[in-house]
Amino acid sequence: MSKWVTAYAPASIGNLGVGFDMLGLALQGAGDRVSARRVDSTGISVAEVRGPDGKPHPALSTNPLENTASIAAQALWDAQSEPGGAELRVFKGVPLQSGMGSSASSAVAGVVAVNALLAKPLPIAELLTYALAGEKYASGGLHADNVAPSLLGGLVLCPPALLPATISLPVPTGVSAVLLHPELQVSTAAARSKLATRYSIDQWLEQQGYLAGFIAACAANDINLIRDTLKDVVIEPQRSAAVSCFVEVKSAALQAGALGCSLSGSGPSIFALAEHHHARNIASAMEQACSMTGIECQSWVSPMTAPGAYVETEE
Amino acid sequence: MSKWVTAYAPASIGNLGVGFDMLGLALQGAGDRVSARRVDSTGISVAEVRGPDGKPHPALSTNPLENTASIAAQALWDAQSEPGGAELRVFKGVPLQSGMGSSASSAVAGVVAVNALLAKPLPIAELLTYALAGEKYASGGLHADNVAPSLLGGLVLCPPALLPATISLPVPTGVSAVLLHPELQVSTAAARSKLATRYSIDQWLEQQGYLAGFIAACAANDINLIRDTLKDVVIEPQRSAAVSCFVEVKSAALQAGALGCSLSGSGPSIFALAEHHHARNIASAMEQACSMTGIECQSWVSPMTAPGAYVETEE
Numbered sequence: 001m002s003k004w005v006t007a008y009a010p011a012s013i014g015n016l017g018v019g020f021d022m023l024g025l026a027l028q029g030a031g032d033r034v035s036a037r038r039v040d041s042t043g044i045s046v047a048e049v050r051g052p053d054g055k056p057h058p059a060l061s062t063n064p065l066e067n068t069a070s071i072a073a074q075a076l077w078d079a080q081s082e083p084g085g086a087e088l089r090v091f092k093g094v095p096l097q098s099g100m101g102s103s104a105s106s107a108v109a110g111v112v113a114v115n116a117l118l119a120k121p122l123p124i125a126e127l128l129t130y131a132l133a134g135e136k137y138a139s140g141g142l143h144a145d146n147v148a149p150s151l152l153g154g155l156v157l158c159p160p161a162l163l164p165a166t167i168s169l170p171v172p173t174g175v176s177a178v179l180l181h182p183e184l185q186v187s188t189a190a191a192r193s194k195l196a197t198r199y200s201i202d203q204w205l206e207q208q209g210y211l212a213g214f215i216a217a218c219a220a221n222d223i224n225l226i227r228d229t230l231k232d233v234v235i236e237p238q239r240s241a242a243v244s245c246f247v248e249v250k251s252a253a254l255q256a257g258a259l260g261c262s263l264s265g266s267g268p269s270i271f272a273l274a275e276h277h278h279a280r281n282i283a284s285a286m287e288q289a290c291s292m293t294g295i296e297c298q299s300w301v302s303p304m305t306a307p308g309a310y311v312e313t314e315e
Numbered sequence: 316m317s318k319w320v321t322a323y324a325p326a327s328i329g330n331l332g333v334g335f336d337m338l339g340l341a342l343q344g345a346g347d348r349v350s351a352r353r354v355d356s357t358g359i360s361v362a363e364v365r366g367p368d369g370k371p372h373p374a375l376s377t378n379p380l381e382n383t384a385s386i387a388a389q390a391l392w393d394a395q396s397e398p399g400g401a402e403l404r405v406f407k408g409v410p411l412q413s414g415m416g417s418s419a420s421s422a423v424a425g426v427v428a429v430n431a432l433l434a435k436p437l438p439i440a441e442l443l444t445y446a447l448a449g450e451k452y453a454s455g456g457l458h459a460d461n462v463a464p465s466l467l468g469g470l471v472l473c474p475p476a477l478l479p480a481t482i483s484l485p486v487p488t489g490v491s492a493v494l495l496h497p498e499l500q501v502s503t504a505a506a507r508s509k510l511a512t513r514y515s516i517d518q519w520l521e522q523q524g525y526l527a528g529f530i531a532a533c534a535a536n537d538i539n540l541i542r543d544t545l546k547d548v549v550i551e552p553q554r555s556a557a558v559s560c561f562v563e564v565k566s567a568a569l570q571a572g573a574l575g576c577s578l579s580g581s582g583p584s585i586f587a588l589a590e591h592h593h594a595r596n597i598a599s600a601m602e603q604a605c606s607m608t609g610i611e612c613q614s615w616v617s618p619m620t621a622p623g624a625y626v627e628t629e630e
Contacts, residue, residue, distance in 0.1 A: 022524050065422055159524020162543060167531045201512055204519040209337050209474025211527050216472055218480045219534035228477060 002038040002039030007044035007115040009034075009108035009309035010153070011094045013179060013271045014145040017099030017232040017262030018214045022159045024145035025177055025271075026152075028306035029162030030100060033091040034069050034109035038117055042085045044074040049090040057092055064088075068103045069110030072134030075121075076111050079130065086114050097185040099269035100170075108150040112309045124309070127151060129164045140194060146265065156217065171304035172221045175259070176279035177271055180286040182245050183296040184268040191266035195238055207234045223259065223275065230260025230273060243268040245293040252289035256282040273304075317353040320431040324349075324423035325468070326409045327416035328494060329460040332547040332577030333529045335522075336473045339460035340492055341467075342587075343621035345415060348406040349384050349424035353432055356400045359389040364405040371406055377404075383418045384425030387449030391426050391437075394445065402427050403564035409479040411473045412500040413585035416461030422449030427624045439624070442466060444479045456507060461580065468623030471531065486619035487536045490574070491594035492586055495601045497560050498611040499583040506581035510553055522549045538574065538590065546590060547574025558583040560608040567604035571597040588619075 011030040013208035039045070046069070071088050077086065079093050088110060094102040111130045115121045131147045144158040148166045157167040193291045209230045217225035240246040240263060253261040258272035268311040274282045283299040290297040326345040331338045354360070361377040361384070379385035386407050392401065402426060409417040426445045430436045446462045459473040463481045472482040525544045532540035555561040555578060566587050568576040573587035589597045598614040605612040 019527065021520055022527065157527055159521075159528055161521045161524050163529060165543070167528060167540065169531055170534070195516065197516055198513045198521055199516060201510065201514060204514055204523070205336055205474075206476050208519070208523040208526060209476050210339065211523055212334065212472055212530050213474055213477060213482060215530045216484055216534070219485070219531070220482075228480070235364050274596075309360065 004035045004037045005113050005311060005313055006033055006035040007109045007113035007116070007309055007314045009105045009112060009150045011105055012146045012149040013177060014101055014265035015097070015232070015235065015263070017236065017260060017271070018230055019145070019157070020232070021143040021145055021233045022103070022213070023157055024149040025155050025304060026306040026308055027100065027177065027179055027300060028302040029300045031093050032102070032105040032109045033093065033312070034106065034113045035089040036073070036113035036117055039085050039087045044070045044077055044086050044088060044114070046070050046088050046090060058089070059096055060092065068107040068134035068138050071137050072107035072131050073110040073114040075133035076114055076130035077129065080118055082118060086117055088113070089177055095181060097187055098181050099179060099186060099263060099267045099306045100179065101150055101265060102309045103138030104131070104135050104146030104150050106270040107131045108147060108309045110134065112311060114231055116311050116314065124151065128166065132163070139192070149308065151308050154305050158217065162217035169218050171217065172218055172223060172226060174276050175223070175226070175273055175304055176276050177302045177304055178253070178258070178274055178279055178283045178286065178298045178299060179264060179269055179271045179302065180249060180283070180290060180297055181269045182243065182290050184243060186242055186267045191239055191242065195235065196200065199234060205235050207232070226273065227259045232262045236262050239267055243270070245290045245295050246270060248264050248289040248293055249286050252285040253282050255281050256285035259281050318629055319350045319352045320428050320626060321348055321350040321625045321628045322424045322428035322431070322624060324420045324427060324465045325621055326420055327464040328459045328492060329414070329416055330547070330550065330578070330579035332551065332575060332586070333545055334460070334472070334526050335547070335550045336458040336460055338472055338526070339464040340470050340619060341464040341621040341623055342494055342615060343493065344615045346408050347417070347420040347424045348408065348627070349421065349428045350404040351388070351401050351428035351432055354400050354402045358400045359385045359392055359429070360400065360402050361385050361402050361404050364407065366407050374411055375405070375407065378518050380555050383422040383449035383453050386452050387422035388425040388429040390448035391429055391445035395433055397433060401432055403428070410496060411530065412502055413496050414501060414578060414582045415494065415496060416465055416580060418453030418460030419446070419450050419465050422446045422622045423462060425449065427626060431626050431629065439466060443481065447478070449486045451531035454507065464623065466623050469620050472530065484530065484627040486534055487538060487541060489591050490538070490541070490588055490619055491591050492588055492617045492619055493568070493573070493594055493598045493601065493614060494579060494584055494586045494617065495564060495598070495605060496584045496611055497558065497605050499558060501557055501582045506554055506557065509589065510550065514549060518549050522547070541588065542574045547577045550579050554578055554582055558585070560605045560610050561585060563604040563608055564601045567600040568597050571600035573597050
């Protein structure tokens with residue numbers, strides 16, 4: 001029998017509030033696994049998709065044309081003109097439509113696993129293009145703010161105009177990410193289609209100024225400047241109403257000392273950045289505020305240096 | 316007689332192409348001087364404004380309400396509730412309406428000179444607010460991309476939403492600025508009034524991505540990334556037609572190896588960033604291209620670490 005290769009790819013915080021479509025952060029503690037092995041049939045197939053409970057996933061298909069893991073893996077397979085095929089088993093750890101980059105995690109784990117089956121595996125950074133092919137299926141756009149941090153780890157700047165190049169940013173020391181996932185679902189593609197398509201020069205410049213300042217703040221390790229710039233004045237106001245607990249959770253995070261708080265991706269997940277010693281308290285405050293609105297939730301605290309995808313086992 | 320204090324403030328490259336209204340670079344080799352002394356009459360007056368030839372400036376007024384040096388100095392004087400007044404002599408070294416931050420240089424030199432007359436002079440960085448008062452008179456907007464580098468030196472990020480705070484950025488080693496001033500005049504206020512007021516989300520994100528990448532590139536000292544991101548796809552296309560030599564000069568700069576080339580402020584001046592060892596050649600190529608279009612010109616080569624304003628003499 002051919003060997004099974006299992007790859008892990010973390011969840012991620014898309015946009016990171018301040019950098020719509022171009023900034024993302026890897027999250028430690030939640031991720032997807034994809035196992036892959038060579039088979040004689042041609043192309044990539046999906047043997048099974050299982051949920052966190054170990055049972056067949058109720059929502060995800062094993063049709064290889066409808067799963068981001070197989071779509072991404074197939075793109076890599078085709079580009080390498082690899083003969084034969086591979087079979088995938090997908091283990092979803094990231095909740096769907098959560099704003100935690102679920103489709104990106106599967107796409108990244110899929111390409112990283114299948115890459116290890118190749119005669120000549122590619123360097124990890126070169127897999128971005130193929131992972132993006134999977135992500136594009138799920139979200140409808142070519143943006144890498146989940147795929148890039150899931151693949152590469154840490155904080156990644158990925159302006160669409162520079163793809164497939166991405167920029168791994170220095171992260172401030174002593175700062176953690178907090179992520180709260182309320183038990184709600186938001187469709188990324190639907191959320192995107194509702195955004196205004198034109199903006200005033202003042203809106204554009206205000207948001208651009210925050211992003212520029214945030215990147216400078218990360219490079220200079222300037223905590224106060226992170227607090228002054230971690231803002232989304234353009235996208236968040238258009239999306240937050242779809243997340244019924246948002247106002248309460250954000251308010252609780254800021255009151256507990258968060259440096260900033262916004263939607264993770266298109267939501268419903270909500271993230272905050274915080275100094276290490278406040279992070280656990282802030283997570284508790286966000287959970288409590290969410291529960292008070294009657295919505296179940298779960299939270300994670302993660303360093304800003306969370307590792308990206310890797311091959312976990314080959315056996 | 317009370318002493319004369321003379322302050323120097325450099326010219327500057329507003330926008331630096333990639334950061335409309337929020338990024339600026341000090342320029343070495345061109346600047347304004349303002350001399351100030353205490354007088355018994357109340358408030359700030361202007362005794363004379365002289366041009367580079369030492370003669371009374373043909374275009375600038377000695378009406379203190381119409382000169383950025385005196386307007387800025389008066390704002391500082393008022394804020395400090397200083398009794399009496401001061402008299403200024405303004406020596407213009409920066410050509411008017413050149414895109415070299417002429418009005419900002421005078422405003423900065425004015426406040427720095429008058430500050431030295433105060434019983435308790437303020438730290439230089441605290442003078443920004445007052446220099447901005449002068450700049451606002453000239454350009455009609457509250458943006459600091461000329462005033463901040465002229466005051467503080469080097470490369471400064473100054474998003475309007477964060478003012479009066481500004482962010483001095485690290486600069487890449489081995490990179491120089493080249494500035495070409497064609498003998499044309501463009502009114503900043505008029506250029507501004509012609510800009511489109513609304514932009515598509517794609518335009519906004521493309522330009523924001525370049526700025527974010529450029530700042531990351533400066534912090535990481537990544538010359539190739541500077542080349543990939545030093546672009547203005549939004550403002551330059553709207554303004555460059557007003558500068559008849561622009562296409563030729565930009566093309567010459569890029570052919571000679573510039574990392575990027577765009578308008579300085581609202582033009583007509585044109586700047587390039589370049590690796591040190593190419594900078595002189597690039598300046599020559601830009602001059603030659605400009606001359607070929609029949610327009611007289613002058614150029615400067617400056618380090619990206621040019622100093623900001625300072626008190627030159629007190630006597």
